[in-house]
Amino acid sequence: GIQVEQSPPDLILQEGANSTLRCNFSDSVNNLQWFHQNPWGQLINLFYIPSGTKQNGRLSATTVATERYSLLYISSSQTTDSGVYFCAVERVGNQFYFGTGTSLTVIP
Protein backbone atom coordinates (compact mmCIF):
# COMPACT_ATOMS: atom_id res chain seq x y z
CA GLY A 1 0.00 0.00 0.00
CA ILE A 2 0.88 3.68 -0.10
CA GLN A 3 2.65 5.11 2.94
CA VAL A 4 1.41 8.54 4.06
CA GLU A 5 3.41 10.50 6.59
CA GLN A 6 2.27 13.72 8.16
CA SER A 7 4.29 16.23 10.10
CA PRO A 8 4.40 17.55 12.68
CA PRO A 9 2.36 15.05 14.72
CA ASP A 10 1.40 17.72 17.25
CA LEU A 11 1.29 21.48 17.01
CA ILE A 12 0.38 24.15 19.54
CA LEU A 13 -0.20 27.67 18.26
CA GLN A 14 -1.09 30.99 19.73
CA GLU A 15 -4.24 32.42 18.22
CA GLY A 16 -3.35 34.53 15.20
CA ALA A 17 -0.24 32.55 14.28
CA ASN A 18 0.36 30.86 10.93
CA SER A 19 1.32 27.24 10.36
CA THR A 20 2.24 24.73 7.67
CA LEU A 21 1.30 21.07 7.81
CA ARG A 22 3.03 18.59 5.55
CA CYS A 23 1.95 15.32 3.94
CA ASN A 24 4.41 13.02 2.17
CA PHE A 25 3.29 9.97 0.23
CA SER A 26 5.24 7.08 -1.18
CA ASP A 27 3.71 6.50 -4.61
CA SER A 28 1.89 8.28 -7.43
CA VAL A 29 -1.75 9.02 -6.68
CA ASN A 30 -4.80 10.30 -8.52
CA ASN A 31 -6.55 11.86 -5.57
CA LEU A 32 -5.40 13.76 -2.51
CA GLN A 33 -7.69 15.29 0.06
CA TRP A 34 -7.23 17.19 3.29
CA PHE A 35 -9.73 16.74 6.13
CA HIS A 36 -10.30 18.37 9.47
CA GLN A 37 -11.63 16.08 12.19
CA ASN A 38 -13.63 18.18 14.61
CA PRO A 39 -14.11 17.43 18.32
CA TRP A 40 -17.24 15.40 17.51
CA GLY A 41 -15.21 13.09 15.27
CA GLN A 42 -16.63 14.28 11.95
CA LEU A 43 -14.32 14.39 8.94
CA ILE A 44 -14.81 17.72 7.24
CA ASN A 45 -13.57 18.13 3.66
CA LEU A 46 -11.06 20.95 3.33
CA PHE A 47 -9.48 20.44 -0.06
CA TYR A 48 -9.60 18.07 -2.99
CA ILE A 49 -6.17 18.77 -4.44
CA PRO A 50 -4.45 16.07 -6.50
CA SER A 51 -2.15 18.79 -7.86
CA GLY A 52 -1.70 22.55 -7.86
CA THR A 53 -2.74 25.17 -5.34
CA LYS A 54 -6.14 26.09 -3.91
CA GLN A 55 -7.26 28.65 -1.38
CA ASN A 56 -10.33 28.83 0.79
CA GLY A 57 -10.40 31.75 3.18
CA ARG A 58 -7.58 31.45 5.69
CA LEU A 59 -6.65 28.00 4.44
CA SER A 60 -4.70 27.09 1.36
CA ALA A 61 -3.12 23.91 0.06
CA THR A 62 -0.49 22.98 -2.46
CA THR A 63 0.25 19.55 -3.89
CA VAL A 64 3.38 18.80 -5.87
CA ALA A 65 2.44 15.41 -7.26
CA THR A 66 5.77 14.79 -9.00
CA GLU A 67 7.58 15.19 -5.66
CA ARG A 68 4.87 13.34 -3.70
CA TYR A 69 4.00 15.89 -1.08
CA SER A 70 1.27 18.28 -0.12
CA LEU A 71 1.21 21.26 2.22
CA LEU A 72 -1.69 22.77 4.13
CA TYR A 73 -1.31 26.39 5.22
CA ILE A 74 -3.36 27.86 8.02
CA SER A 75 -3.09 31.60 8.44
CA SER A 76 -4.31 33.74 11.35
CA SER A 77 -5.28 30.63 13.29
CA GLN A 78 -8.38 30.64 15.47
CA THR A 79 -9.37 28.40 18.38
CA THR A 80 -11.99 26.79 16.14
CA ASP A 81 -9.16 25.49 13.94
CA SER A 82 -8.21 23.06 16.71
CA GLY A 83 -8.59 19.39 15.91
CA VAL A 84 -6.82 16.75 13.88
CA TYR A 85 -5.88 17.36 10.25
CA PHE A 86 -5.66 14.33 7.99
CA CYS A 87 -4.23 13.93 4.55
CA ALA A 88 -5.58 11.02 2.49
CA VAL A 89 -4.46 9.77 -0.91
CA GLU A 90 -6.03 7.38 -3.38
CA ARG A 91 -5.37 5.65 -6.65
CA VAL A 92 -8.63 5.69 -8.57
CA GLY A 93 -10.98 2.88 -7.60
CA ASN A 94 -8.84 1.80 -4.69
CA GLN A 95 -8.86 2.70 -1.05
CA PHE A 96 -7.91 5.97 0.53
CA TYR A 97 -4.72 5.78 2.54
CA PHE A 98 -4.84 8.11 5.52
CA GLY A 99 -1.91 9.67 7.28
CA THR A 100 -1.59 9.56 11.05
CA GLY A 101 -2.71 13.16 11.29
CA THR A 102 -1.50 16.40 12.82
CA SER A 103 -3.16 17.33 16.08
CA LEU A 104 -3.50 21.11 16.24
CA THR A 105 -4.29 23.06 19.38
CA VAL A 106 -4.83 26.81 19.08
CA ILE A 107 -4.71 28.64 22.39
CA PRO A 108 -6.25 32.07 22.95
Add this chain to the structure above:
Amino acid sequence: EPEVTQTPSHQVTQMGQEVILRCVPISNHLYFYWYRQILGQKVEFLVSFYNNEISEKSEIFDDQFSVERPDGSNFTLKIRSTKLEDSAMYFCASRGDGTEAFFGQGTRLTVV
Protein backbone atom coordinates in the same frame (compact mmCIF):
# COMPACT_ATOMS: atom_id res chain seq x y z
CA GLU B 1 -24.87 20.75 -0.53
CA PRO B 2 -25.30 16.97 -0.92
CA GLU B 3 -24.05 14.88 1.96
CA VAL B 4 -23.47 11.32 3.04
CA THR B 5 -25.84 10.36 5.84
CA GLN B 6 -25.14 7.67 8.41
CA THR B 7 -27.46 6.11 10.98
CA PRO B 8 -27.40 5.63 13.86
CA SER B 9 -24.96 8.21 15.16
CA HIS B 10 -24.20 6.07 18.19
CA GLN B 11 -24.89 2.40 18.87
CA VAL B 12 -24.18 0.35 21.95
CA THR B 13 -24.34 -3.41 21.57
CA GLN B 14 -23.47 -6.47 23.56
CA MET B 15 -20.54 -8.64 22.55
CA GLY B 16 -21.65 -11.37 20.15
CA GLN B 17 -24.63 -9.42 18.82
CA GLU B 18 -25.09 -8.49 15.18
CA VAL B 19 -25.12 -4.83 14.17
CA ILE B 20 -26.03 -3.13 10.93
CA LEU B 21 -24.68 0.32 10.19
CA ARG B 22 -26.52 2.27 7.56
CA CYS B 23 -25.38 4.86 5.05
CA VAL B 24 -27.07 6.85 2.32
CA PRO B 25 -24.34 7.91 -0.13
CA ILE B 26 -24.64 10.92 -2.38
CA SER B 27 -26.88 10.05 -5.31
CA ASN B 28 -25.07 9.54 -8.64
CA HIS B 29 -21.85 8.60 -6.83
CA LEU B 30 -20.25 5.38 -8.03
CA TYR B 31 -17.70 4.37 -5.41
CA PHE B 32 -18.61 3.54 -1.83
CA TYR B 33 -16.38 2.88 1.15
CA TRP B 34 -16.41 1.91 4.79
CA TYR B 35 -13.63 3.01 7.12
CA ARG B 36 -13.17 2.78 10.83
CA GLN B 37 -11.22 4.73 13.41
CA ILE B 38 -10.41 3.27 16.81
CA LEU B 39 -10.27 6.04 19.39
CA GLY B 40 -7.06 8.05 19.07
CA GLN B 41 -5.82 6.13 16.06
CA LYS B 42 -5.69 6.66 12.32
CA VAL B 43 -8.54 6.08 9.93
CA GLU B 44 -8.37 2.52 8.56
CA PHE B 45 -9.82 1.19 5.32
CA LEU B 46 -12.32 -1.65 5.53
CA VAL B 47 -13.88 -2.12 2.11
CA SER B 48 -14.66 -0.43 -1.19
CA PHE B 49 -17.68 -1.18 -3.35
CA TYR B 50 -18.19 -0.43 -7.03
CA ASN B 51 -20.66 -1.65 -9.61
CA ASN B 52 -22.55 -3.66 -7.01
CA GLU B 53 -19.60 -5.66 -5.80
CA ILE B 54 -16.65 -5.42 -3.47
CA SER B 55 -13.67 -3.99 -5.34
CA GLU B 56 -11.16 -4.14 -2.51
CA LYS B 57 -11.09 -5.13 1.14
CA SER B 58 -8.56 -4.98 3.94
CA GLU B 59 -7.35 -7.67 6.33
CA ILE B 60 -9.71 -6.24 8.94
CA PHE B 61 -12.71 -7.07 6.73
CA ASP B 62 -12.95 -10.75 7.61
CA ASP B 63 -15.90 -13.16 7.45
CA GLN B 64 -17.61 -11.31 10.30
CA PHE B 65 -18.15 -8.30 8.05
CA SER B 66 -20.37 -7.91 5.02
CA VAL B 67 -21.65 -5.03 2.91
CA GLU B 68 -24.76 -4.63 0.87
CA ARG B 69 -26.45 -2.10 -1.34
CA PRO B 70 -29.95 -3.48 -1.04
CA ASP B 71 -32.03 -0.90 -2.86
CA GLY B 72 -29.83 1.38 -4.92
CA SER B 73 -29.70 4.11 -2.30
CA ASN B 74 -28.63 2.56 1.01
CA PHE B 75 -25.23 1.06 1.68
CA THR B 76 -24.94 -1.10 4.79
CA LEU B 77 -22.16 -2.63 6.84
CA LYS B 78 -23.04 -5.68 8.90
CA ILE B 79 -20.93 -7.10 11.69
CA ARG B 80 -22.24 -10.58 12.48
CA SER B 81 -20.86 -11.22 15.92
CA THR B 82 -19.35 -8.13 17.49
CA LYS B 83 -16.18 -8.23 19.58
CA LEU B 84 -14.91 -5.67 22.07
CA GLU B 85 -12.21 -4.66 19.60
CA ASP B 86 -14.87 -3.68 17.05
CA SER B 87 -15.59 -0.61 19.16
CA ALA B 88 -14.72 2.34 16.91
CA MET B 89 -16.11 5.16 14.83
CA TYR B 90 -17.27 3.79 11.48
CA PHE B 91 -17.32 6.12 8.49
CA CYS B 92 -19.08 5.65 5.20
CA ALA B 93 -17.84 7.56 2.15
CA SER B 94 -18.85 7.95 -1.46
CA ARG B 95 -17.25 9.39 -4.54
CA GLY B 96 -18.14 10.05 -8.14
CA ASP B 97 -15.91 9.32 -11.10
CA GLY B 98 -12.82 11.51 -10.78
CA THR B 99 -14.29 13.62 -8.00
CA GLU B 100 -13.63 14.16 -4.33
CA ALA B 101 -14.86 11.75 -1.69
CA PHE B 102 -17.32 12.80 0.98
CA PHE B 103 -17.50 11.16 4.36
CA GLY B 104 -20.53 10.75 6.56
CA GLN B 105 -20.60 12.03 10.12
CA GLY B 106 -19.79 8.55 11.43
CA THR B 107 -21.42 5.95 13.65
CA ARG B 108 -19.79 5.45 17.01
CA LEU B 109 -20.06 1.75 17.86
CA THR B 110 -19.50 0.68 21.44
CA VAL B 111 -19.36 -3.04 22.18
CA VAL B 112 -19.82 -3.95 25.84
